[in-house]
Amino acid sequence: MLAPSNKNALRVPCVLMRGGTSRGPFFLETDLPGDPNERDRFLIAAMGSPHVLQVNGIGGGNPMTSKVAIVSRSSQPGADVDYLFAQVATDRAFVDVSPNCGNMLSAVGPFAIEAGLVPAEIGETTVRIFNRNTSTTVEAVVQTPAGVVEYEGETAIDGVPGTAAPIKLTFLDALGSKTGAFLPTGHVHEFIENTPVTLVDYAMPMVLLRASDLGLSGDEPPDELEANLPLLERLEAIRLEAGLRMGLGDVSGSVVPKLAILSAARHGGTITSRYFMNAHRCHKGHAVTGALCIAAACRLPGSVAHDLATPSLTSLVNLEHPSGRTEIDLSFDASGQVLRASLVRTARRIFEGNVIVPASAVAAPLEGMQQGGTHAQDHHTPTALLRNSSGINDDRRTL
Structure with a gap:
C-alpha cells in the first residue's frame, strides 16, 4: 500500500x-x-x-x-x-x-x-x-x-x-513455460518467411534462427545488428508469425517470443548466440532464460541449435555471446528429455x-x-x- x-x-x-x-x-x-x-x-x-x-x-x-x-x-x-x-x-x-x-x-x-x-x-x-x-x-x-x-x-x-x-539457480519445471509444450507447434524444424526456424519453449518461448540463413556470420556486435533496419524488419515479421503459430496470439505488443541468431562456437564453447530482447535491441550479453532455452534445444536433434552445436555434446552447454560465455548444466530423465537446468549467477x-x-x-x-x-x-x-x-x-x- x-x-x-x-x-x-x-x-x-x-x-x-x-x-x-x-x-x-x-x-x-x-x-x-x-x-x-x-x-x-x-x-x-x-x-x-x-x-x-x-x-x-x-x-x-x-x-x-x-x-x-x-x-x-x-x-x-x-x-x-x-x-x-x-x-x-x-x-x-x-x-x-x-x-x-x-x-x-x-x-x-x-x-x-x-x-x-x-x-x-x-x-x-x-x-x-x-x-x-x-x-x-x-x-x-x-x-x-x-x-x-x-x-x-x-x-x-x-x-x-x-x-x-x-548464486546457483536450478529451474525445476521450465518445460513449456508459456505455451505448455517444449515444441509448441509440434515441429522441430519449419519455415517462416522462407527462413528455417525452430520454435521452442524452455524457460522462455523462442524463435531460433541460423545466422547464415539471414546473410550473417553470427558474431556481429549487437550495435551492428541493431543498425541493420532491413534485418530488424525481417526478424519482427518472423517473430509475429511465430507468436501466432506458438499459440501466443498477436505478440506485436509483447516482447515474447524472443529471437536468437545462432552460429557455430568460435572459442571452444558449444554454440554462439545473438539474443534479441525486443524488436530492435540485441542483448550485450545474454538472457538467462534464453540461454537455458538454447541449451535445451542443442539436445534436440534436427533443431537449428542442434545442427550448429559442437558434435561432442555433454550435460554442460557453454553458450558464447558478446560478453563472453554462459555455462548451463542440464539433467535428463530416463527418456533423455531435459528435466532440470542449472547455472550460476551473482x-x-x-x-x-x-x-x-x-x-x-x-x-x-x-x-x-x-x-x-x-x-x-x-x-x-x-x-x-x-x-x-x-x-x-x-x-x-x-x-
Missing part, C-alpha cells in the same frame, strides 16, 4: 539490486497498489518512462536496466516466495509481465532473505521461488556463511566487472530507500498507456492508493 510523501507525491520503499547482468528496483508486493493497472502506472512513473533515457526516474535507459522485481510470501505449495517480473519499456508507457527474467531472478533469493521473508541458514540458504510470469519454480542457493547474505566472493560472470558470491545490493513519484501519475491513466502482458497469478483485490499518513506498513521494516 502506498504512503504519501506529501499531498502531491508518493514515497515507496525499494532496494536497487543487480541480478546477473541486469539491474532494477525490488519491491515488496504489499508496498505497491493491488490493482495491476495502478501498479503499472506507478512503475512507469518510478522508472521514468516513457523517455529513452528515463531521465526523470530510476531506470537506466536500456532494457537491461529497466526491469522490476516484485516479491511476496508465497501461497504456492513448496515455494517460499513469489516473484513477478516486470519489463518497463523505455520509449512508451508500457509494462510487460509476460516474460520471466532469470538475471533479475538471481537477486530474488538475497532480497527475500534480507526482507525477512525467508530465514537464513548457517552456510547456505535455499530459497524456492515461484515465478508468477510463467507459473514455474526455481531453486536459488544463496551464500549465508554467518546466517546473513554474503555478496562478496570469487565468482566471476561474463558481462559483470569483478567477482562476487555465487547479485549485489546497490542501495535501499524510497522511490518518490507524483501521486497524479498513479491516480489517473497515462495518455497512450498500453496494457501490459498477463500471467496466471495477476489477480489482486484493489487496495486504497493512498493510506492514512499515520499508518505503518509493517512489511517495510526489514527493507
Whole structure:
C-alpha cells in the first residue's frame, strides 16, 4: 500500500539490486497498489518512462536496466516466495509481465532473505521461488556463511566487472513455460518467411534462427545488428508469425517470443548466440532464460541449435555471446528429455530507500498507456492508493 510523501507525491520503499547482468528496483508486493493497472502506472512513473533515457526516474535507459522485481510470501505449495517480473519499456508507457527474467531472478533469493521473508541458514540458504510470469519454480542457493547474505566472493560472470558470491539457480519445471509444450507447434524444424526456424519453449518461448540463413556470420556486435533496419524488419515479421503459430496470439505488443541468431562456437564453447530482447535491441550479453532455452534445444536433434552445436555434446552447454560465455548444466530423465537446468549467477545490493513519484501519475491513466502482458497469478483485490499518513506498513521494516 502506498504512503504519501506529501499531498502531491508518493514515497515507496525499494532496494536497487543487480541480478546477473541486469539491474532494477525490488519491491515488496504489499508496498505497491493491488490493482495491476495502478501498479503499472506507478512503475512507469518510478522508472521514468516513457523517455529513452528515463531521465526523470530510476531506470537506466536500456532494457537491461529497466526491469522490476516484485516479491511476496508465497501461497504456492513448496515455494517460499513469489516473484513477478516486470519489463518497463523505455520509449512508451508500457509494462510487460509476460516474460520471466532469470538475471533479475538471481537477486530474488538475497532480497527475500534480507526482507525477512525467508530465514537464513548457517552456510547456505535455499530459497524456492515461484515465478508468477510463467507459473514455474526455481531453486536459488544463496551464500549465508554467518546466517546473513554474503555478496562478496570469487565468482566471476561474463558481462559483470569483478567477482562476487555465487548464486546457483536450478529451474525445476521450465518445460513449456508459456505455451505448455517444449515444441509448441509440434515441429522441430519449419519455415517462416522462407527462413528455417525452430520454435521452442524452455524457460522462455523462442524463435531460433541460423545466422547464415539471414546473410550473417553470427558474431556481429549487437550495435551492428541493431543498425541493420532491413534485418530488424525481417526478424519482427518472423517473430509475429511465430507468436501466432506458438499459440501466443498477436505478440506485436509483447516482447515474447524472443529471437536468437545462432552460429557455430568460435572459442571452444558449444554454440554462439545473438539474443534479441525486443524488436530492435540485441542483448550485450545474454538472457538467462534464453540461454537455458538454447541449451535445451542443442539436445534436440534436427533443431537449428542442434545442427550448429559442437558434435561432442555433454550435460554442460557453454553458450558464447558478446560478453563472453554462459555455462548451463542440464539433467535428463530416463527418456533423455531435459528435466532440470542449472547455472550460476551473482547479485549485489546497490542501495535501499524510497522511490518518490507524483501521486497524479498513479491516480489517473497515462495518455497512450498500453496494457501490459498477463500471467496466471495477476489477480489482486484493489487496495486504497493512498493510506492514512499515520499508518505503518509493517512489511517495510526489514527493507
